Amino acid sequence: MFKKFQMSFLLFSFMILLIVTMMLFIYKNMTYILEIHLLSINTCEFTFSIILDKVSFMFVTIVMMISSSVFLFSCDYMKEDIYFYRFMWILLSFVLSMCFLVFSGSLLFMLVGWDGLGITSFALIIYYQSKDSLIAGFHTMLINRIGDVFIVVSFFLFVFMGHFYYYPMCSTALSLMMILSIASLTKSAQYPFSSWLPAAMAAPTPVSALVHSSTLVTAGIFLIIRLSMVIPMTKELSNMLLLLGAITCLLGGTAAIYEFDLKKIIALSTLSQLGLMVFTLGMGLTNITLFHLFMHALFKALLFLAAGSVLMMSFGVQDMRLLGGISNSSPFGIIIFNISSFCLMGAPFLSAFYSKHMILEKMMFSSMNILSLLMISFATIMTAMYTTRMMKSLVWSKPNIMLIMKNTPSIYFSMIMLSFFAIISGKYMWSLENWFLECVFIPNYLSYLINFFMLLGILLGLMMSVNNSFVWSTMFFLAPFYIYSGKLLNPVLKNMYFLDYGWLESFSKIDMISKVSSNFSILLFSWPIFMNSFFRSFIILMMIFIYVMNY
Amino acid sequence: MLFGILAIFLINSWMVTFCSIMVLVFISMLSFNQYFSNIMNYIFLYNNVSLLLIFLSIMLVGLCFISTPENKKSSYMMCLLSLLFILIIVFSVNNVLLFYIFFEASLIPTLLLIISWGYQPERLQAGSYMMLYTVCASLPLLMILLYWSYNEGSFMMYLSTTMYCYYKSMSFFVYLAFLVKLPMYSCHLWLPKAHVEASLAGSMILAGILLKLGGYGLIQMNYIFNISGDKSFFLIFIMSLSIWGGLLASLMCLRQVDMKAFIAYSSIGHMALVIIGILNDQVWGFLSSIITMYAHGLCSSAMFCIAYFSYLKVRSRSLMHMKGLLQIYPMLSFFWFVLCSINMAVPPTLNLLGEMFIIPSLWSLSIVFIFVMGLMIFFSGVYNMYLYTSINHGIYSKYVLFSFPMNKFQYVSLMMHMFPMILFLKLELFFFQKKMSLNYKINALVV
Numbered sequence: 001m002f003k004k005f006q007m008s009f010l011l012f013s014f015m016i017l018l019i020v021t022m023m024l025f026i027y028k029n030m031t032y033i034l035e036i037h038l039l040s041i042n043t044c045e046f047t048f049s050i051i052l053d054k055v056s057f058m059f060v061t062i063v064m065m066i067s068s069s070v071f072l073f074s075c076d077y078m079k080e081d082i083y084f085y086r087f088m089w090i091l092l093s094f095v096l097s098m099c100f101l102v103f104s105g106s107l108l109f110m111l112v113g114w115d116g117l118g119i120t121s122f123a124l125i126i127y128y129q130s131k132d133s134l135i136a137g138f139h140t141m142l143i144n145r146i147g148d149v150f151i152v153v154s155f156f157l158f159v160f161m162g163h164f165y166y167y168p169m170c171s172t173a174l175s176l177m178m179i180l181s182i183a184s185l186t187k188s189a190q191y192p193f194s195s196w197l198p199a200a201m202a203a204p205t206p207v208s209a210l211v212h213s214s215t216l217v218t219a220g221i222f223l224i225i226r227l228s229m230v231i232p233m234t235k236e237l238s239n240m241l242l243l244l245g246a247i248t249c250l251l252g253g254t255a256a257i258y259e260f261d262l263k264k265i266i267a268l269s270t271l272s273q274l275g276l277m278v279f280t281l282g283m284g285l286t287n288i289t290l291f292h293l294f295m296h297a298l299f300k301a302l303l304f305l306a307a308g309s310v311l312m313m314s315f316g317v318q319d320m321r322l323l324g325g326i327s328n329s330s331p332f333g334i335i336i337f338n339i340s341s342f343c344l345m346g347a348p349f350l351s352a353f354y355s356k357h358m359i360l361e362k363m364m365f366s367s368m369n370i371l372s373l374l375m376i377s378f379a380t381i382m383t384a385m386y387t388t389r390m391m392k393s394l395v396w397s398k399p400n401i402m403l404i405m406k407n408t409p410s411i412y413f414s415m416i417m418l419s420f421f422a423i424i425s426g427k428y429m430w431s432l433e434n435w436f437l438e439c440v441f442i443p444n445y446l447s448y449l450i451n452f453f454m455l456l457g458i459l460l461g462l463m464m465s466v467n468n469s470f471v472w473s474t475m476f477f478l479a480p481f482y483i484y485s486g487k488l489l490n491p492v493l494k495n496m497y498f499l500d501y502g503w504l505e506s507f508s509k510i511d512m513i514s515k516v517s518s519n520f521s522i523l524l525f526s527w528p529i530f531m532n533s534f535f536r537s538f539i540i541l542m543m544i545f546i547y548v549m550n551y
Numbered sequence: 552m553l554f555g556i557l558a559i560f561l562i563n564s565w566m567v568t569f570c571s572i573m574v575l576v577f578i579s580m581l582s583f584n585q586y587f588s589n590i591m592n593y594i595f596l597y598n599n600v601s602l603l604l605i606f607l608s609i610m611l612v613g614l615c616f617i618s619t620p621e622n623k624k625s626s627y628m629m630c631l632l633s634l635l636f637i638l639i640i641v642f643s644v645n646n647v648l649l650f651y652i653f654f655e656a657s658l659i660p661t662l663l664l665i666i667s668w669g670y671q672p673e674r675l676q677a678g679s680y681m682m683l684y685t686v687c688a689s690l691p692l693l694m695i696l697l698y699w700s701y702n703e704g705s706f707m708m709y710l711s712t713t714m715y716c717y718y719k720s721m722s723f724f725v726y727l728a729f730l731v732k733l734p735m736y737s738c739h740l741w742l743p744k745a746h747v748e749a750s751l752a753g754s755m756i757l758a759g760i761l762l763k764l765g766g767y768g769l770i771q772m773n774y775i776f777n778i779s780g781d782k783s784f785f786l787i788f789i790m791s792l793s794i795w796g797g798l799l800a801s802l803m804c805l806r807q808v809d810m811k812a813f814i815a816y817s818s819i820g821h822m823a824l825v826i827i828g829i830l831n832d833q834v835w836g837f838l839s840s841i842i843t844m845y846a847h848g849l850c851s852s853a854m855f856c857i858a859y860f861s862y863l864k865v866r867s868r869s870l871m872h873m874k875g876l877l878q879i880y881p882m883l884s885f886f887w888f889v890l891c892s893i894n895m896a897v898p899p900t901l902n903l904l905g906e907m908f909i910i911p912s913l914w915s916l917s918i919v920f921i922f923v924m925g926l927m928i929f930f931s932g933v934y935n936m937y938l939y940t941s942i943n944h945g946i947y948s949k950y951v952l953f954s955f956p957m958n959k960f961q962y963v964s965l966m967m968h969m970f971p972m973i974l975f976l977k978l979e980l981f982f983f984q985k986k987m988s989l990n991y992k993i994n995a996l997v998v
Contacts, residue, residue: 039978041834047979086881111898117890123935129875129945138936145932149925155907156914156921411940432663492808500803 008071015064022057042295046259051103069414074206094120098215136202145188154179185218195479214288214297246375249275253382258472292355324397351426358546384457565623571615588867596645611759615752634660664753674748689728732765736796746815752971759852797823804934843905853968875947884943895935
């Protein structure tokens with residue numbers, strides 16, 4: 001009976017191993033780069049390299065931590081699926097390709113992880129055999145494919161540099177950094193590309209827990225972190241990141257306020273947190289971004305698992321207008337829900353408090369455009385607002401549908417493990433690695449202001465009631481834009497038919513010769529007497545040939 | 552190797568033929584270990600590209616035998632073996648005239664494969680399309696080759712000392728034969744027709760090796776006439792036509808309903824890269840086109856294989872009738888997924904390296920080429936995943952018949968197709984040293 005827990009045990013034991021290794025790497029502060037030589041052309045070394053340092057080990061530890069609990073959770077969540085093991089294997093390959101990406105040091109190895117994430121996430125999103133999931137899968141896959149195209153196309157810039165690692169880049173590689181950053185914006189769903197993230201909710205809940213916490217969406221941010229660890233970003237790039245991050249943060253927050261789907265609200269909150277991370281990257285704070293990424297990964301996975309347990313109770317009903325009164329039927333689930341949503345708001349002394357407050361205080365401290373600052377402040381208020389709204393409709397009121405409690409120890413254990421990490425890891429990581437420490441000098445009232453944002457958001461969330469709004473819940477028409485942009489292709493495809501079978505076919509129309517010289521061509525193109533006419537034409541050609549040669 | 556195949560001709564048994572082809576595969580793998588970049592004697596000429604393609608052709612003929620075990624007639628075997636014989640000679644011959652003759656002769660067994668083992672009466676039309684396109688396009692080449700050997704006083708390719716520029720005016724006719732064979736967009740109409748009508752072995756060989764014959768021919772013509780690489784108007788025209796055509800072919804994929812025509816159009820898109828890589832004549836481009844030839848040869852042949860296997864389950868090739876195979880034949884749709892991923896160039900496959908290495912070469916032409924290339928990569932993702940989902944996703948259709956799960960020979964065939972992809976760990980094999988010796992020496996003497 002333990003056979004279906006095998007992958008979870010495997011990942012858990014990997015996590016313990018990696019924690020030890022991570023301690024070692026942090027303590028010694030060392031970096032190993034392994035290179036496998038594949039080819040060298042004109043002093044251009046095409047290599048396959050692996051980076052082992054504290055950042056990659058910390059990241060992989062977090063990934064293993066989350067995925068072991070998610071796998072444990074999905075043992076129960078997917079137990080009625082007859083293709084259970086297929087699901088687990090795709091999920092495992094998904095986690096594996098994220099690990100490849102984290103350890104990668106050169107272009108080829110990075111692409112293995114990057115494209116592997118795209119492909120496996122596609123396979124996971126279309127896991128349910130419905131039309132909706134197919135549309136969502138294509139939406140996700142195509143936007144991610146844009147990022148792949150950017151990376152592949154940037155190959156010539158790598159050739160200019162003369163090597164293919166993106167870790168020790170020389171300062172001449174700034175245009176390369178620009179292109180790779182655009183590619184990572186597609187992966188981490190920043191503004192012009194952000195519509196796939198809510199659409200990816202068509203996947204089973206354990207997949208969403210992995211995708212939105214530590215694997216798919218953080219891949220892009222991790223890539224920018226790796227790029228900017230060695231050389232600082234240019235002014236243009238950091239301005240772009242600041243603006244796009246702030247816009248995404250605000251859009252995610254507003255869309256979440258007007259949304260009624262439970263999973264989509266959590267997805268949109270991921271979007272706004274990702275915007276915050278990109279914003280922090282734009283400020284040039286690589287370490288804080290990484291810190292916030294870790295914290296966000298832990299509590300967001302927890303939030304998704306809690307939502308998953310709610311979905312298990314309600315038999316897949318995700319609409320918040322139908323749900324309610326969960327505190328009566330599952331007190332434990334609501335405790336977990338509370339922990340993670342307080343983390344999301346940045347409540348004091350939970351894990352995200354340390355990172356989010358630091359980011360906001362740094363934002364007050366540094367010089368930047370007022371637009372981004374205002375947008376981030378609004379987005380912070382909105383985070384507290386939609387979280388409160390979500391909690392309100394889940395906990396209070398009476399349920400409109402039947403809720404049946406059927407949680408099992410594996411679900412409890414996975415959620416308890418993650419919530420433990422979500423509570424303590426902020427303080428713990430901070431004291432483990434002092435690279436995450438930063439100091440700020442701001443007046444007292446600004447620091448109070450940040451706490452005031454949260455309280456204001458909670459208050460507004462308690463008071464507010466909203467109607468459906470197409471404009472905001474589609475992120476200002478972004479999602480319909482991408483979904484219906486395929487229609488632009490329709491007339492092109494229609495006319496392609498005329499190009500191939502209209503123009504080219506009649507241009508080279510073999511039957512047309514028959515109208516010119518009917519007798520000859522009937523002999524030539526009717527097969528039963530083929531040999532005869534073939535020899536005739538052959539003789540004619542030979543005569544031409546002999547004539548030419550004599551000449 | 553040649554003697555081995557000759558021996559098989561005499562012993563007319565499926566088992567013996569199959570075993571000896573497997574042995575030949577290993578012998579041809581041994582020849583990868585070469586000490587010189589070119590090995591030449593009076594008749595034969597071996598370099599990296601030819602050895603790779605010889606390996607590929609022996610491998611694919613062996614895989615044809617594996618994938619169609621129900622057909623053990625001696626005429627079928629003879630057809631495939633004579634094709635193999637001709638291909639090995641084409642890939643290794645040094646004599647220009649022999650090269651041309653065997654290049655043309657490879658059409659005859661292919662035509663027989665289409666006409667005698669095809670399915671529908673339209674195969675006659677497809678056969679005539681194929682013959683007329685390729686033969687008509689390559690006749691001018693014969694005259695130019697004879698003219699060239701008249702000037703040189705020798706038929707040997709390697710001894711070409713061309714320093715004259717007057718072949719440049721003829722370069723259209725030189726390339727035309729191979730551009731039709733590859734095929735470039737606008738000369739491609741014969742390919743989907745031929746694929747749709749051909750039997751499994753016919754499509755596998757056609758997609759796997761015969762298209763690569765065109766690429767090899769382009770390389771040899773560059774060898775002989777020394778006309779590529781300058782950015783003349785004509786070359787730029789051909790290159791831009793082929794890359795836009797590649798984009799159009801990948802768009803054309805999206806409106807196909809026939810699986811085989813779908814795969815044929817996708818291979819037109821990939822062959823555009825080969826044309827550009829060779830004609831632009833730069834190190835990265837050459838490397839890319841050789842890698843693409845090798846990888847696409849294996850990948851598209853495997854796609855045709857799996858298309859045939861799913862045809863056996865559904866008894867239809869139409870994408871409208873195929874649906875939801877994932878629920879009924881999970882292994883089959885697993886292979887579909889892997890092959891579609893390989894075809895859309897997911898790392899670490901060789902297809903990705905082929906697409907990546909072309910980009911520095913495109914950059915030297917124009918930034919617009921890179922833009923088009925980006926669109927092509929994007930659409931290759933679109934159509935491959937469209938192919939996968941329209942076959943495997945959804946509730947299974949009512950047209951799916953009762954059938955068995957995949958047989959063992961089908962697993963073996965698909966796995967063996969993917970196995971040689973492991974050569975990406977040994978990329979030096981694809982690195983083609985262009986001929987430097989004679990021309991440069993003579994130039995130096997003249998100077």
